[in-house]
Amino acid sequence: MDVLSSLMDGFAVALTWQNLGLALLGCFLGTIIGAMPGLGPSNGVAILIPLAFTLGLPATPAIILLTSVYYGAMYGGRISSILLNIPGDEPALMTTLDGYPMAQQGKAGEALALSGLASFVGAFFATWGLVFLAPLLVKVALLFGPAEYFALFVLAFATLGGIASRNQSKAAFAAALGLGIAMVGVDHQTGMPRYTFDNIHLYDGIDFLVAIVGLFAVSEVFIFLEHRGEGVGGKTGPVGRITVPFAMIKQTAGTMGRSTVLGFIAGVLPGAGASLGSFIAYTVEKRLVDRKGTFGKGDPRGVAAPEAGNNAAAGGALVPMLALGVPGSGTTAVLLAMLLALNITPGPLLFQNNPDVVWGLIAALFIGNLMLLAMNIPLVGLFVRVLQVPPRILMPAVAMISAVGIYGISGSTFDLLVMVGFGVLGWVLRKLDVPLVPVILGVLLGNLMEANLRRALTISNGEWSILWGSWLAIGLWTISIVGFVLPIFVGRYIRFTRPAGMKDTAGLEGEDPD
Amino acid sequence: MTSDRVFGLVGLALAGFYVWQATQIELGFSSDPLGPRSFPIIIGGVMALASVYPLVRPDPRPDWPAAGRLLEIALAVAVLVAYALALPQVGFVLATAVAAAILSWRLGSRPLGAVLAGIGISVGIYVVFHLILGLSLARGPWGF
Numbered sequence: 001m002d003v004l005s006s007l008m009d010g011f012a013v014a015l016t017w018q019n020l021g022l023a024l025l026g027c028f029l030g031t032i033i034g035a036m037p038g039l040g041p042s043n044g045v046a047i048l049i050p051l052a053f054t055l056g057l058p059a060t061p062a063i064i065l066l067t068s069v070y071y072g073a074m075y076g077g078r079i080s081s082i083l084l085n086i087p088g089d090e091p092a093l094m095t096t097l098d099g100y101p102m103a104q105q106g107k108a109g110e111a112l113a114l115s116g117l118a119s120f121v122g123a124f125f126a127t128w129g130l131v132f133l134a135p136l137l138v139k140v141a142l143l144f145g146p147a148e149y150f151a152l153f154v155l156a157f158a159t160l161g162g163i164a165s166r167n168q169s170k171a172a173f174a175a176a177l178g179l180g181i182a183m184v185g186v187d188h189q190t191g192m193p194r195y196t197f198d199n200i201h202l203y204d205g206i207d208f209l210v211a212i213v214g215l216f217a218v219s220e221v222f223i224f225l226e227h228r229g230e231g232v233g234g235k236t237g238p239v240g241r242i243t244v245p246f247a248m249i250k251q252t253a254g255t256m257g258r259s260t261v262l263g264f265i266a267g268v269l270p271g272a273g274a275s276l277g278s279f280i281a282y283t284v285e286k287r288l289v290d291r292k293g294t295f296g297k298g299d300p301r302g303v304a305a306p307e308a309g310n311n312a313a314a315g316g317a318l319v320p321m322l323a324l325g326v327p328g329s330g331t332t333a334v335l336l337a338m339l340l341a342l343n344i345t346p347g348p349l350l351f352q353n354n355p356d357v358v359w360g361l362i363a364a365l366f367i368g369n370l371m372l373l374a375m376n377i378p379l380v381g382l383f384v385r386v387l388q389v390p391p392r393i394l395m396p397a398v399a400m401i402s403a404v405g406i407y408g409i410s411g412s413t414f415d416l417l418v419m420v421g422f423g424v425l426g427w428v429l430r431k432l433d434v435p436l437v438p439v440i441l442g443v444l445l446g447n448l449m450e451a452n453l454r455r456a457l458t459i460s461n462g463e464w465s466i467l468w469g470s471w472l473a474i475g476l477w478t479i480s481i482v483g484f485v486l487p488i489f490v491g492r493y494i495r496f497t498r499p500a501g502m503k504d505t506a507g508l509e510g511e512d513p514d
Numbered sequence: 515m516t517s518d519r520v521f522g523l524v525g526l527a528l529a530g531f532y533v534w535q536a537t538q539i540e541l542g543f544s545s546d547p548l549g550p551r552s553f554p555i556i557i558g559g560v561m562a563l564a565s566v567y568p569l570v571r572p573d574p575r576p577d578w579p580a581a582g583r584l585l586e587i588a589l590a591v592a593v594l595v596a597y598a599l600a601l602p603q604v605g606f607v608l609a610t611a612v613a614a615a616i617l618s619w620r621l622g623s624r625p626l627g628a629v630l631a632g633i634g635i636s637v638g639i640y641v642v643f644h645l646i647l648g649l650s651l652a653r654g655p656w657g658f
Contacts, residue, residue, distance in 0.1 A: 054649055169567035173525055176561035180532055183557065187550040190542030194550060195535060218594070221617070222587050226579045228622050392621035392628075396614040397635045399594065403610075404639055407601065408649050416598035424591055431576045432521050450553040454546050462547035 003135055010359025013060060014367055019360070022057075022065040023368045027375060030072020035383050037080055038224060038391060039398065040089030041073035041274075041314075042330040042437075043216035047398065049338045050209050050405025059342045060357050064364040066338055067318075070331055071123060071365060074274060074314045075372050078115045078307055079383050083108060083239070091274035091310035094282040098295060098302030105298050109240035114252065114300055115307040116376040117244055120369060121256045122308035126264045126315025127365045130322075133268065134351075134358075137323035141348040146456035147467050151476035153449040156326040159270045159483035161438055168488060170434045178442020179449070181206055188447070189454065201414045208337050208443045210406055210415050214422025215429075215436050216334070217402045222427040224395045242380055252304040255285050263309035267316020270483075273329025277313025278306035315365070322346050322358060326445075330437040337444055345448075518572030525565030533558035586620055593617060605654015606644075611636035 033044030045066055052062045077092030082099035095115060102111040161171030184195040185205025196202040259281035266277040285305040286295045295302045317328045325347035327333040339346055351358055406419050426436060460466035468474050536554035597613040615632025623631055643649040
């Protein structure tokens with residue numbers, strides 16, 4: 001099979017000492033980032049992108065480093081969920097429900113080991129899903145013309161907006177804001193400046209890395225400042241032996257399997273991502289196997305389900321990002337930003353022109369997953385100690401490292417000021433419950449979206465009907481409309497609301513699903 | 515007046531300004547059928563539409579911080595702006611140490627702890643990113 005031989009070539013790319021080292025470093029940093037409350041996959045990867053970029057890493061090593069961070073963060077989020085009842089990041093929210101009760105019963109070590117194993121199962125099989133599903137999607141995407149691409153971008157915004165926010169109009173506003181920001185700079189087709197206000201710094205447009213770091217990382221500092229003193233001291237009890245009894249594996253095997261499938265599907269759907277993956281996995285398992293009402297009281301299956309679900313979703317979310325160039329979640333949007341910064345445009349052509357990047361990445365995911373499993377069971381004590389770093393030291397470091405990355409790209413004070421501006425904007429939008437991911441997606445995809453629209457209308461000589469001129473396009477428009485409107489009616493069934501009495505951490509306020 | 519009403523009004527104003535600015539874009543010579551104005555006008559239209567709903571059906575008011583905390587955030591913004599401006603003048607290590615110390619202090623460190631945190635963060639980043647990874651950082655009059 002050619003998929004498998006491509007994968008073998010990928011392993012040849014990934015199995016160099018440099019790439020293995022970067023994968024190990026990425027997994028390690030990612031677990032730490034995921035474990036720390038306030039830093040999740042999207043802002044963690046956002047901070048690291050400018051650094052990977054300024055270090056001058058070539059495309060394949062850079063993406064291996066950052067996707068390892070991404071997978072690592074998905075593993076790491078569970079640690080503080082279980083030990084402190086504070087989710088390390090948004091997708092780990094559901095893990096608190098049964099993980100913390102287990103820790104209180106003195107089974108913290110078992111919960112950590114089991115959730116590590118569940119994370120591995122979810123991520124491992126989702127990566128296989130990626131191997132087989134992405135090339136199929138690429139075959140469809142090769143039929144796309146400019147009109148279909150335009151419809152696809154609309155679909156991404158519509159479904160993301162439909163699911164990511166409680167308020168469709170705010171999601172639409174966020175998308176328009178992001179697209180509007182993308183328009184700043186010289187128009188590529190006519191060479192005319194747009195929205196530059198005669199400021200020389202704006203002629204090249206606003207760098208999306210600056211926007212991402214500002215919106216995701218700097219706004220986090222303000223959120224912490226606002227909630228200073230309300231946080232809970234991180235006191236962890238004894239962890240105990242970090243092993244999973246065989247009986248527990250047997251008990252949870254079915255749960256892991258089902259949750260992996262559900263999580264993967266949730267991840268592939270544009271707009272859903274890992275938070276939804278863990279939520280759906282937990283809810284379905286609770287309905288399916290919770291006959292004695294033990295879920296929420298320290299049932300191991302309640303730990304395995306969300307962890308398998310969110311790690312499977314993390315793998316699934318890479319499918320549309322790589323095959324179509326349309327990210328399905330906040331973190332994959334950030335990964336897309338990195339690829340674009342490296343002059344690589346994901347999509348069907350990436351599979352044809354740069355198979356080494358795609359398959360090297362996928363092979364690195366398999367390797368990283370094994371590393372994460374090996375790292376997360378014996379080294380969990382080390383990561384627990386990292387949790388003790390208080391925000392009053394962590395957050396200034398986050399702000400400064402963000403600034404270092406941005407300054408490293410351009411050496412420009414103006415970019416730093418724009419970054420701070422985006423930080424303030426991000427804070428205000430989060431307070432108003434306006435999701436940030438559509439803003440990022442707009443900034444990232446705005447120019448491509450406009451280029452496809454203009455190309456389509458050039459082909460048709462200005463006839464707008466070309467936009468719905470093929471069955472493929474009509475299908476995409478239909479899904480967009482359904483994806484945007486349907487959550488208004490069924491939204492409360494698929495959206496997670498924090499149970500009363502659960503500790504709210506500053507870091508999760510107004511957080512987008514990853 | 516709820517926050518969402520203000521948000522809707524600001525959104526409408528922004529959309530109006532955006533569309534007006536779009537009509538001012540010069541068309542250039544070799545224009546395609548759509549030209550450089552149309553897409554921005556569509557964006558402005560979407561933004562205006564999306565701003566109407568919060569005006570009509572506002573969400574409940576978010577918990578805005580008390581005035582004191584708002585001032586803290588303003589102070590943090592000021593520190594970061596001052597940091598951006600001072601960076602090329604005084605160099606990375608000094609600017610970062612001062613900015614990180616102030617932020618750490620405002621996030622709840624004791625004064626001495628904040629100074630130590632600032633120096634630690636600054637020197638730590640310098641060692642890891644500059645000396646080990648070779649990233650170029652802002653050089654002040656003393657070269658660091």
